[in-house]
Amino acid sequence: MTASITMNNQLSLQSSYLAGAQKAEVSINPAFLGIEDAQQAEVSSTPDIRFSSQISSLNKAEIGIIYNQIKIxxxxxxxxxxxxxxxxxxxxxxQSTIDEIMDYPLDVKIEPDEIHTAILYNRMGISFLDVKRVEVRMELLKLAEQDVEKSAKQASIDIDQRQMLSQKIDNNLLKLEGEKQALLEGDQMRKNQQELFEQLRFQGQ
Structure with a gap:
């Protein structure tokens, strides 16, 4: 599955990227990014993932550790x-593992090679960490899918159970894809602005 950014967001992101690329390095506020000891990041070290289906740089080993912890x-x-x-x-x-993946509290952070990308998305009003959290959850579901296939080959689950679990995973992936697309299109930001407007209007009455 792939996620696309709206055309306006793509153009804004590309313009921001090109403008930022003219600088040799970018100053980072550790408190804003949540990264300790982060002072400066080389633009050249940032992978060009502006228009890819995956926005963040996911550490497969760390995701595997999280998945095993969830199973335990x-x-x-x-x-x-x-x-x-x-x-x-x-x-x-x-089944319980798949359900837990959707609700499991994920503590994600911005890695050094994601700093520049995170700044660009944040300038557009898109929470990079929220997008990354969704992508990590999707990767966890893919690991669960691998476990389901393994159990099916070992005959630990029957065909009907395999289909039920696979369908559950597919539905959750579609749900997460929708959440990710909403984040990239700024739907949540517009919703928050509307809620704030309603609160202010109510207080003014």
Missing amino acids: EVKAKLEKDNLDNIEFKPFDYH
């Missing part, structure tokens, strides 16, 4: 809440 927590929670001593099957663990 899901297993512990299922067993702790199992007051009726139900014998859980692989299907139950897969």
Whole structure:
């Protein structure tokens, strides 16, 4: 699946990028970016991902660690809440893991090679960290999909269960893709502005 930025956003981003590229380096405010000891970033070190389907630079190893942690927590929670001593099957663990991925609190940060890209998107009113959080969640679902396929090959789940889990993953990926597109198109920003306007109008009455 791919996500596209609206034409106006693309043109604005391209203009900002070209303007920023004329400078040798960019000064960074660590408090604003949430990065410790970040002082300056070389423009040349920023990958050209302006128009790619993936905005952030995802660390596959770190995402794998998060995924394994989610599975551990899901297993512990299922067993702790199992007051009726139900014998859980692989299907139950897969299903709970997929659900947990959608709600799991993700602490994402801007990596050094993402600094310039983050600045450009933030200038456009787009939260880079929110976009990255969605992309990480999508990668976690893809890892869950790999586990489902592995269980299917091992006959740990049957064909119907595999289809149910795959459909659940696909639906969640579509939902996240929609959230990502809304962020890139500034839908949430416009919604927040409208809510603020309504609050101010209500207070003025």
